[in-house]
Amino acid sequence: MNSLLLIGNGAREHAIAESICTNEKVKLFAFMSANNPGIAALVKKSDGAAEIGDIHSPSAVVAFAKKTKPSLAFPSPDAVLAAGVTDALMAEGIKCAAPMKEAARLEWDKSYARELLKDFKVPGAPRFGIFDSAAEASSFIDSMNGKVAVKPSGLTGGKGVKVTGYQLKDGAEAKQYAKELLSAKHSGLANIVIEEKLEGEEFSLQAFSDGSKIYGMPLVQDHKRAYEGDIGPNTGGMGSYSDANHLLPFLRASHRDEALAIMQKTIEAFRKKTSKPFIGILYGGFMATRDGVKLIEYNARFGDPEAMNVLSILESDLYETLQGMASGRISRVPQFEKKATVCKYLVPDGYPGKSVTDQPLEIGYSEIAAAKANLFYAAVYEKEGTIYTQSSRSIGLVGIADTINEAEKTAESACSAISGKVWHRKDIGTAQLVARRIAHMKALGVL
Numbered sequence: 001m002n003s004l005l006l007i008g009n010g011a012r013e014h015a016i017a018e019s020i021c022t023n024e025k026v027k028l029f030a031f032m033s034a035n036n037p038g039i040a041a042l043v044k045k046s047d048g049a050a051e052i053g054d055i056h057s058p059s060a061v062v063a064f065a066k067k068t069k070p071s072l073a074f075p076s077p078d079a080v081l082a083a084g085v086t087d088a089l090m091a092e093g094i095k096c097a098a099p100m101k102e103a104a105r106l107e108w109d110k111s112y113a114r115e116l117l118k119d120f121k122v123p124g125a126p127r128f129g130i131f132d133s134a135a136e137a138s139s140f141i142d143s144m145n146g147k148v149a150v151k152p153s154g155l156t157g158g159k160g161v162k163v164t165g166y167q168l169k170d171g172a173e174a175k176q177y178a179k180e181l182l183s184a185k186h187s188g189l190a191n192i193v194i195e196e197k198l199e200g201e202e203f204s205l206q207a208f209s210d211g212s213k214i215y216g217m218p219l220v221q222d223h224k225r226a227y228e229g230d231i232g233p234n235t236g237g238m239g240s241y242s243d244a245n246h247l248l249p250f251l252r253a254s255h256r257d258e259a260l261a262i263m264q265k266t267i268e269a270f271r272k273k274t275s276k277p278f279i280g281i282l283y284g285g286f287m288a289t290r291d292g293v294k295l296i297e298y299n300a301r302f303g304d305p306e307a308m309n310v311l312s313i314l315e316s317d318l319y320e321t322l323q324g325m326a327s328g329r330i331s332r333v334p335q336f337e338k339k340a341t342v343c344k345y346l347v348p349d350g351y352p353g354k355s356v357t358d359q360p361l362e363i364g365y366s367e368i369a370a371a372k373a374n375l376f377y378a379a380v381y382e383k384e385g386t387i388y389t390q391s392s393r394s395i396g397l398v399g400i401a402d403t404i405n406e407a408e409k410t411a412e413s414a415c416s417a418i419s420g421k422v423w424h425r426k427d428i429g430t431a432q433l434v435a436r437r438i439a440h441m442k443a444l445g446v447l
């Protein structure tokens with residue numbers, strides 16, 4: 001019997017587990033840092049097994065894998081990949097549909113990713129520099145007239161990047177931030193990346209990579225800012241939407257094709273540089289600008305929340321696709337329903353500052369099912385049949401319909417079926433927000 005060992009326990013992983021378990025012939029094993037009630041229920045239903053432990057410890061994951069002997073493993077979160085969990089599992093002969101540490105470097109070392117693309121002439125980079133000296137960083141910031149994005153090279157959970165005009169007032173603040181980062185050495189990586197500030201709309205392109213070819217999924221737009229109208233601090237992502245034609249209302253098909261070509265060239269460059277394939281999910285964060293599509297960053301995993309959008313409409317068998325990636329050849333092009341999706345995250349009161357934790361949620365499961373929305377648990381726990389919040393995002397709710405508008409209404413009605421000390425962004429996926437994106441692109445001359 002086929003079995004999948006999933007490593008991770010967020011809403012993204014709940015969506016992966018749900019998708020795997022649509023094939024009743026696959027048994028699910030899960031290694032989690034805290035019990036995700038949704039994943040736990042799927043494990044039980046499929047007659048698998050779950051364990052709670054340190055997901056960032058390769059030896060702890062391997063010990064569980066030796067007990068369960070899965071036919072395939074899927075280490076999911078960024079820090080797990082950066083810790084070399086895939087490498088450790090493969091060393092024990094366990095097949096993995098995820099990048100090894102060296103491949104995941106495209107995500108965990110931003111200067112490595114920028115240099116790889118430069119060395120192999122992959123298009124789509126903004127003007128940038130890599131610095132380990134504050135003086136050189138300052139003169140680069142001056143050469144960009146102070147309009148820059150300042151980025152630590154290492155992983156920061158999506159919260160380390162600061163951009164002039166948003167988190168940084170001007171060039172002087174950018175210089176100060178660069179200086180701070182250089183002395184902090186994020187994730188042990190000493191250097192920082194500074195890029196020209198790009199103007200445009202962002203989109204996420206997730207793709208399955210079997211090492212030779214990438215297969216793109218529907219485009220998604222995430223919303224990183226905490227509050228309605230895209231203001232406030234950056235978060236892990238408050239919600240996201242995708243359109244029925246798998247593009248986005250403010251993009252042309254040529255934008256997607258440009259992004260796909262950049263990603264295809266990237267896996268080819270990676271193979272040339274290392275003689276190894278990039279196997280796993282490659283997720284490009286892009287911006288469509290007047291000068292074409294630019295790559296903002298790479299992730300070597302599914303997006304969170306974006307995974308909930310695309311996996312909610314995946315028609316193909318996820319296990320089979322992951323198996324194809326792991327063996328070096330996806331034989332059937334993954335197919336997605338021609339539906340729009342809107343995902344909204346319920347987050348605890350106080351988030352993204354000081355969250356109110358350990359609050360019970362009253363969940364109208366039958367109303368959510370009647371609305372045909374999907375529910376994915378994130379940072380919550382179950383005690384005596386009740387779900388309680390923790391400090392991070394609590395629950396993702398996904399509406400699926402023929403249009404973004406209808407999917408947004410479904411997601412909203414699912415959100416209103418849950419009561420407790422949680423809140424969400426009501427504007428994600430509304431006609432007003434989408435119209436603003438289109439107007440922004442027109443004003444920039446991109447559309």
Ligand code: AMP
Nearest residue numbers: 149158161163195196197198285296297
């Ligand atoms: P990252 O962690 O690299 O995805 O950056 C976080 C956020 O910072 C992105 O989602 C963008 O909104 C913004 N950002 C990153 N790089 C740039 C850039 N070169 N120009 C403008 N904004 C950027």
Ligand code: GLY
Nearest residue numbers: 222237303304305
């Ligand atoms: N949605 C942003 C991320 O997964 O990094």
